[in-house]
Amino acid sequence: QLLGSASVESTMSNRAGSFLWNLRQFSALSPTSRTVRPNPLGFCRPEIVYSNWSPRNHPSNDFASKTQSPIRYLFQDASVFKPGDDVFQTKGISPVTALPVNRFLCPRRLSFDSKQSPVPEDGSKKMRFHHEASDEDVLTRETKPTPVNFKKLSQGNSLSDVLDAFASAPSFPSSNYFSAMWTIAKRMSDDQRRFEKQLMFSHPAFTQLCEHMMREAKIMYCDHLLFSLYAIVRLGIPQNTLLVQTLLRVVQERINECDERCLSVLSIILEAMEPCKNVDVLRSGLRILVDQQIWKIERVFTLQAVMKSIGKDAPISLKKKLEMKALRELHRFSVLNSQRMFEVLAAMDHRSDVLLDECSKMVIGNINGCPLKILINILQSCRDLRYRNLYLFKGIADYVATTFDVWKLRQVLFVLILFENLAFRHTDLMDLFMKKVVDERGFLNMKSIVSILHVYASLNHLHGGPAREEWFLDAMGAALTGYLHHISSENLLNAVCSFCLMNHFPLAPINQLLQKDIIDELLMSDNKERNIYKLQILAACLKLDDVPCHKAVDLVLPSLPPAPLYPNAKVAEVLSSLLGEGYFLENVQLPHNHHIDFEIRMDSNRSEVLPLSDANVVTSATDIQRVAVLCVPRSTYCLDLTHPRGFLATKMRHLKVMGFHVILVNNWEMEKLEMKEAVTFLKSQIYSTESPPTADVNFQSTC
Template identity: 45%
Template sequence: MNICTSGNQLLRNFRLCLNNSHLQSSSFWGLKNCKAPINPSTFKNVHQNLGSTSYLFNRCATRLGATARFYSLDKEQGQDLKSTSGEQTSSTTDNPVLNETQSTPPLSYKQQQKEAGRYLDPLAQDAEPYSERESQREQFYDHLKNCNSPYDVLDLAGNYTLTWRRVSNSLTKIWETTKKMSDDQKRYERKLMFEHPVFEQLCQQAMKDAGRMRRDDLAYSLLALVKLGVSQRSRVVQTLLRVIQEHINDFDEKALSVLANCLSDMDSDKNADALKAGLRLLVETRIPKIKNVVALQTMMRCIGKDAPVSLKRKLEAKALSMLSQFSLPNSQYMFTTLAAMDFNSSTLLDACSSKIIENIHGIPFWRLIYVLQSSKDLQYRNAALFSAIAEYVMSTLDMWSNKQIVLFLGLFGDLGLRHAGLMDAFAEKVTETSESLTLRDVINILKSYSLLNHLPKNQKKQFLESLSSVFESYLPKILPTELLRGVYYFCVLGCFPQSSLDKLLQEDILKELLLPDQRTHGANERILHYINLCLELDCSASTTVATITSAKPSHSPSLTVNPIVLGALKRSLGDEVCQQGVLLQNDYFIDFQITLDKDRKFVLQSQSEENSQTEYLQRVAVLCAPVSAFCLGTTHPKGKLSMKMRHLTALGYSIVLVPAQEFEKLQEDEQVQFLKTRIFAEPEPALAAINQET
């Protein structure tokens, strides 16, 4: 066997070997077909240069699985060469790539990188050592971790060569530094970022290297640019969208999840819509191959809220088939996953709820909050799950801060859960430590207790006085909208703090709340109307209510009545014995009004008789309330319904409350008996009427 006559020819063959991805056994075709002999001196010169190319040999052999071997003219000549080349030849022939008789496994990637550190380019005389490049890389990322603002990141990036990996990490770090900033600080930092010259270089390099980026780097780069407020129509964003479209089939679950999060924040345009459609098709094709619960939940998050229901059903069926594999974290994350899909699967959520209830003591605070928040978003109501969480919070009340409990109560209020034990225990804690509450804490506590129509049994007065005292301490610097909300919550609970009312009655405050160009004008008008009613009908103080507002809310209540209740009343009392859809001057709507004699023995049918002898009559207001007007799992009325019942009682009505959903489940004879029992019963005290239960 002969070897090539030229060292340059040899090196060119090796470089072709590196660049040719399809080269296997023919890598050294030029070596095998070389006929010209070579003298020992020429071989010596070439052989001395082989050390500088050993990395290339190893690299080629490792990548392509080819074995490179070199043969001398004869054994004796090989021995002569060893003796003439000295230590250089001895060390070189020890290389397993050059040794005919030795064979070693391919080098690992880390070993290759270490070997590459000695010789980066066999033709470069002053190549930079790999160790120096490695130290610069580590130095860059160490400095990057310590950056606290976008400007710091850009200054750092400007001092280094912008590789695609550094571009991706720099953009992601810029986004991370702005996450915890206030809105004003974010605007200021972004202004500085867009004016920094290195930011434009980052975007240019991102467009240039997009095709070479790893899939997760592509996804994170696009996410960072979108979150930083870079225009969706900009060239860099559109370039990344196009490149991702070309390589989306290669994206793993993590990269798809990041991409889905990014697309959810993007507006509709040609490239974004095409990518969303491709993402859903990719998820649908991968469903049968999914074997892992985490991968399934990632795919479910990817499709977003706008996905077709058929695709959501397929993912639901796949999740139900894997229920036996669900761990406790899987069950918790399924709530947030379904919320991300905007898909309420009661069967799936019920199964996850059972696992959460069994292991409630091992779940941290934020996981419980996410479960409750997702249930609210999905309109999922599970009294057993919510009660278990409330029981756990109450049993460990001392380990939670006031802010954490307020957050729990706020979500319980939105979900309609009234856990009397937890609310009484927290009210006692608030009464003892009211000085530690902030204005936001007070407003949120008032909102929860007024919404659920709950006051502690034994400390009602002390609880309200503590909250009122803290609330009034913030009056000098309180915003008009916060003042309005706080006073309204107090009024719903039947409390009227005089200092807060005086502040609200100031002319400049009322004018600001009722500005016609305000976005909350309608809501403010309705709240002021209810405060006015409370002061007229509940408050015995000498407050001038006419100065608040004489306008009624702009919305009109529904004037339709429940036909099932109407039919039951006719069967119970006969035709034309009740008035339907009575709208009072104060804008309260009564479904059915019945007039009885003073002793509640019989129904009066003559309107003239009713008008002439009002002091000997008893008016009954039949109110049909939907399930949303009651606390979860009970017939305890919520705050607004309770206030309406209280006001109608003050106007002389006897209240009959009919839970529409429960009433419709009764048989006809049971419906008749239900109405007769409550219509002809002795009038109850106002407080008992408000809290009556079927």
Template identity: 55%
Template sequence: MKKMMVPAEHALSQTEKQFDFVNYRRLIQQCNSMSDVLDMFAKFPKLSSCNYFITMWKVAKNMSEDQKRFERQLLYQHPSFNQLCDQVMKEAKTVKLQQLMFTLYALIKIGIPQNTYLVQVLLRVVQERINECDETCLSVLSRTLEAMEECKNVEALRAGLRLLVDKQIWTLKHIFTLQTMMKCVGKDAPFSLKKKIEIKALKELDKFSPANSQHMFGALAALNHRSLLLLNECSKMVVTNIHGCPFWMLMNILQSCRDLQYQNLDLFTAIADYVTTTFDMWKMKQVLSILFAFESLRFRHINLMNRFIKRVLDESQSLNQKEILYILHIYSSLNHFHYCKDQQFLEVITSALNPYLPKILSLNLLKAVYYFCILEHFPQHLFNQLLQENIINELLVSDEESEKAEFMLRQVNACLELEDTSILKSTAITLKECSSALFHSNVEVENILLNLLENKSLFLKNVQLPYNYFVDFELRMDSKRSQLFPISEADVFTTKPDILRVALLCVPRSAFCFSTSHPRGVLGMKMRHLKALGFHVILVNTWEIKKLDMDQAVTFLKNKIFSPESLPTPIEFAT
């Protein structure tokens, strides 16, 4: 019997069919580059084209960005590249949807430009087939859209995904799928959908792994949905499993807390304690990044900040200008003094900044001087450089930064005049007057004062002082703070030696470090300067006042104003 001749085309097809069953790991093992994958495609062009791009992504996953860029150039120049793209577009409507989703994801991850015809065609096909999505497809599509820039086809797909999530939310089995979709549907999703997602997540809380809890912070931030229940429960699990949490995840959690305006003392303390106890395993830049994130949350962890000071003292030579400014910003904002080594720390930071002074931007120079002022440190050569006429003019004419610069210059001026320093006291920076219309009366506290004192003449409101300082209420008292004396606007700039000027400052919660009564830098400096102007300063926490009814608020303010040793009962006012 004659042996039947198999046509070459048919033989190739059979080989390809056999090859189609080869484990993808073997395909990857045979390919060391994306060009190798295209060479494989040239040999077996009838194998499902999607497999090739998926394989390219798997090959490229461990490459550096520079290597990927080089590989892409070789890819575009390969003679089989256009043929593969055409074949993918032809098969897009018939391949399994999962395969199509992974192909689109692979294209984006290996860096094929989003505006190419190939990517846009696949986006449109996915739109047409979106109702075929199962949970895996939803997850892959969410990750893909999250990595893409906005365009009409992406917006249309995102809108379709939101509708699909709204429909399928209760059938989802995996927490990571839910979290991936939260990141994708985004901040513009309808509130009703955000609420559904929150309820779904709360129902699945007992299934949360430590990783799920960590990722939930970023997912909620991407969704811009502040669910206190979810955040509190996830915080508990993060605290319990904090050891071993990688740096990038700690930063993700803290940045998400900032974005969501969520503060949790146990969570922040656990993260700071963990970094403190494992301090030697962290790079200086990593600790600085964590401290910077804490500063944005107003959280001051004394042990970690003190430990970091020691690292700065040991490694100051390695600091660049940006890092020095970050350090000064953090320590001045949180008004942190290390009582044993604060002067040494400030001198070391000053020395580290000196090499950058010849080329430093004027605004950065002003920031550095301003931060030093808050920290009560006055390096003369920095002031000399800042107070040059051309530097001041440059700062005040900058459209974008002039308002911020003017505020900082006013504070520097006040420091030169009021602090215990002989530096350039005769030097003044000419600045325009600041309108008192910028300040607003605290009507709530004013009403409480009226109820307490029963006499409008016993206090002044909205008092404008030298150096552009502002006091909510001023009182005049005896030195023992047992009696009040009448005051008029004419008395603002006059006082008798035996009369105590009392400044009531109505301060918001944001003026203090989180969960403490420790004033932050700007408030701390204002209190110093008011004392230098002859005031006894009393802080009235506005958020505490709001919790009280009138009788409680009157008692609260009475205890604040009058000295505990001489608190009169009943109150008798001098006339």
């Protein structure tokens, strides 16, 4: 009996201990109310506050999955927007409660961290979100699925119609509402879209829709998640809101679920977003995923979208892989793919000459009917990539010149500005533009005047005879004079400097520029060195060119630091071999801030080189010819490498006024020549009676 009594007592004690242990575990597994407070950095961290809980609200079969499923926190008042002139501000986030989302309610395929899907393959068990008028949002499976009809929603006429439909009967998934709103917004004009967006942000159901979107982000299909994020970004919802940042974090967690279609959507999203921590992390994840799946990508559009979004700071090895993949798919490129490839490579800052050359052929072969916007994008990309293709540029310029009357003058001017950046000069197109500007002077405003003068001065283009040149420059001078009361000091300096490079000196703009307060303002600006350099050009032109009405002007300018001297060792060696020591000077600094690489002194017929000692004795004699040898890089020529650009042409003009005969030596050609060939070349240049190629303005300037 004692043994039996002890056994019963022990059994009761064990059961009591087991009951207490189970009760502690039961309490630990109970859902808790989570008060969410934003920290100073704007991110939300949950603060655990235990609340009343009833077993009826929590399925008993969820105890095992409680320790396996991650808990998602649901936020109320996630984004509160205040409309005003299309600028929206976010307010503070109020503390709310959130319930755990049970994974077995998930209607999508499992994430990469799931073990098995509790949802039958036939989809017989589905769920919907049911919103009740209470302080808590509860997920329920008791109602039958009533999926929202995206096609019907997108047929609406306003964004408010979609929000009204959501308010009347919220349905799963919320992504369809955002996608429908963006589909409707795409059909609107810019002004109507701006007005509709203001109504959207002030609609009472918009905040509720944002809450549903954040709640459902973890459990909806990956492509629905990405399409909804894309729509949210395109609708203009600020990137720093909790809604957008939450979706970015969820996409980070589920990036391994992305197939090829999702990759293209994710790439387009990242391309449209500003840099931030979550965007940077997501872009890094995209790079890793692309590196693993690059050879499985089948669509050219997806490949180009990925290339465009990985960023300029992506590893060079990844850029090379993408380039190889694009070359393998080159035979499948459409005309649109070829046109887009320039922008894609510029976005990733990777120049592939082979790929660009092939795409250039496709672009020029199908250029008829091509919108000018696409051609401008191609030229901008060529500029960013430092890609020079004379065949491509000539084809685009010929097309624009042929269809010149179709385009607006400001569009053609933008093309000419890009051509100037690429050092390309197309005479027919520039002549057409000169004539059109003179005929339609009403097109000229202050900004276009400065741009036109810069383009024509930089490319050293005054073509078509002295009469047409004088006509064009007078028209530009008169237009600039009309804006003297509104033009800034730096724009005035840029315009006058361009006139000086073209050997034209309009009186009113120069007189205003030479005022003391204007000069002082230019010398105190952030671009002080550049302004001093241009003022020195102006001073040299006023002294050396035929400008009698400005001869008495004397500009006192601070000196600039000496320009770095580039050694021309090979040219010096060739001159020593050809002429001998003591027959030439190296690195000669001349008045008016001009510098020449080598100076040689010859007789007046240029048949004999004089020793410097003999030439110095009779320097003032008329039978001495001074020869300036200029070693010039490619950048001083236009792209055809025969036409000098504005600064070189002006320097050659001034050296001639100072009594020099100018010889141009191309650095890149000299480096290719053997010593014997280089001696032969310089000998022919020194003793030649022909003048070097130049395009000086020969007509007489007027004041």
